[in-house]
Amino acid sequence: MDALKKEYQDWMDSSDVWHETDENKFEGSTADNIDDKIKVLEGVLKDKGIEGVKQELSSDLDKWKNTDLHIAVTGSSGAGKSAFINAIRDVCADDEGGAEVGVTETTMELTPYKHPKNPNFIVWDMPGVGTPKYPKDKYLTCVKFDRYDFFMILSKSRFTEEDLWLAKQIQERKKRFYFVRTNIDIDIYNDSRAHPKSHSAQDVMGKVRQDCHTNLDAADIEAPLVFLIDNHDKLKYEFGQLELQLLQDSDSLKMEAIALSLSVLTSEVLQKKKDVLEKRIAEKAMEIACVWDDVDRQKQLFEDEILTYKEQFNIDDKTLSANKDVLSLTDANLKEFKKFFKDLSKDTVSQLSKKSASLSGRSGSFIRILRQSLLGYQLIIFQLGEGFRSHSQPVLQFSCFALHQNLGEMYKMALKVYDLNAQKSFVKSIYKP
Incomplete structure (x- = not known):
């Protein structure tokens, strides 16, 4: 002994x-x-x-199963929030608990979506900044800002003034946030049709990324993390890198909860x-x-x-x-x-x-x-x-x-x-x- x-x-x-x-x-x-x-x-x-x-x-x-994890997803109309919320939970709009995906704005209320494999892992669909029910000066209080572990700010083109305002609020409060540029597959496809002889997917991604950083740098966002994704094909582009960043930025218990909950x-x-x-x-x-x-x-x-x-x-x-x-x-x-x-x-x-x-x-x-x-x-x-x-x-x-x-x-x-x-x-x- x-x-x-x-x-x-x-x-x-x-x-x-x-x-x-x-x-x-x-x-x-x-x-x-x-x-x-x-x-x-x-x-x-x-x-x-x-x-x-x-x-x-x-x-x-079993402690990881009882660990609360809250991810906030925000962005302008048409940015692909609902599709992203489904993608990270590995469900589709037709599944039970799937977020409704439509061509018009579907988020008017703060809406939680539980992960099918872990009910304590909740992804929140955030209403837009500056609506009558969620005015900018009361927005953080209305959405219960302190509840969230991570923020995903989505855009299908350039990030809006409201996106950048929210990013600065998150940054000032030392929370983790990520810029997610959706529809990169459509950008690449459109470029391949417009430039069939000189098209390069990597060049398109490079230009989109640079445009995002130019947009964010002008707003004085410090060291922004930008991920280019396709919500409907998670094995391509940077969906995996985004999930990896989530894992790396988590404490040990939340990292375990995320890793053992993700189905992608x-x-x-x-x-x-x-x-x-x-x-x-x-x-x-x-x-x-x-x-x-x-x-x-x-x-x-x-x-x-x-x-x-x-x-x-x-x-x-x-x-x-x-x-x-x-x-x-x-x-x-x-x-x-x-x-x-x-x-x-x-x-x-x-x-x-x-x-x-x-x-x-x-x-x-x-x-x-x-x-x-x-x-x-x-x-x-x-x-x-x-x-x-x-x-x-x-x-x-x-x-x-x-x-x-x-x-x-x-x-x-x-x-x-x-x-x-x-x-x-x-x-x-x-x-x-």
């Missing part, structure tokens, strides 16, 4: 382990978070015993989902280890986490089948995926004991974090007595490796599906009528 405590403390004190790296610039804070969790669990164990530890682990793993699987979002899910592995393995006397429950917890991976990457059987046309998947592809999932499920916790020995020979920031997590959780297990320890310690280790292996394989499969989808999106753009 003393040796284990010393090894754990050595990890925490090691300056060359927790320095900032390109691979994970938040690695140091991750170490602090793990240490905090271990201290909390030690206190829970002392006060409430193993049942308290189980409840604490389960609650912590751009390569950027896939990577962030993988990062977030990796950080859950050791804690989930500890939850599995804590039910050492119930093998069926262990198996269920393990399989539930695997299902979470499938659903997060949109590669569960139901989603693949429902979207096979969109994803360009054949029936043969679907059979391949199903066999892939079946093969993965054979790697149960107990069958991975031999593979777990490979940990000591591996490197990388995630492996370092995983080692440190295991040491910390083993400190808890050692306090539970020999009988509990003899059953739980190997389960903790094996579960970590089983989950890590499955997550890695599913991420690769998701990238494959994403590539198929991106290829189809590219082909559609070439033959756009």
Whole structure:
């Protein structure tokens, strides 16, 4: 026990382990978070015993689901607010809860739209600045400005005086905001017709971006972030970069809530989902280890986490089948995926004991974090007595490796599906009528 405590403390004190790296610039804070969790669990164990530890682990793993997240979407009539609100929630106007999309102004009231996978993730359709019900001098109070975590200011051409006024109010109050230039696909298409010999999509995007910055610089907007998007094809242009910026600008808990709620699987979002899910592995393995006397429950917890991976990457059987046309998947592809999932499920916790020995020979920031997590959780297990320890310690280790292996394989499969989808999106753009 003393040796284990010393090894754990050595990890925490090691300056060359927790320095900032390109691979994970938040690695140091991750170490602090793990240490905090271990201290909390030690206190829970002392006060409430193993049942308290189980409840604490389960609650912590689901904390992201109870995190409030509010995104405000504003812009002039016809800017594409409703289409954007649907796009970021991965719904369409015909779906239940979809925002109405029309050619006329449809937003007269402040309207919330809940994310279908996370009711605490709410996207707000904001009424225009300066209307009779929302006069400029009372606008921030009327829309309850302090409620929002992020602001999206949309335009299909140049940003208006009202847009720029709101941006300055947001900027003065140190909130995050982004300028979103919609309809970039239409600009590119129109240019291709007008200049069939000299057309360049990149040149068009460059000109549009420069025009946006000229517009914003003239209004003294500091370091504006501008994203060029097509609300109806999220895999093209900069929708993925916008989502990535949202994730990067969030604190750890809100970042987890955003990453695990987003259904738009751009390569950027896939990577962030993988990062977030990796950080859950050791804690989930500890939850599995804590039910050492119930093998069926262990198996269920393990399989539930695997299902979470499938659903997060949109590669569960139901989603693949429902979207096979969109994803360009054949029936043969679907059979391949199903066999892939079946093969993965054979790697149960107990069958991975031999593979777990490979940990000591591996490197990388995630492996370092995983080692440190295991040491910390083993400190808890050692306090539970020999009988509990003899059953739980190997389960903790094996579960970590089983989950890590499955997550890695599913991420690769998701990238494959994403590539198929991106290829189809590219082909559609070439033959756009």
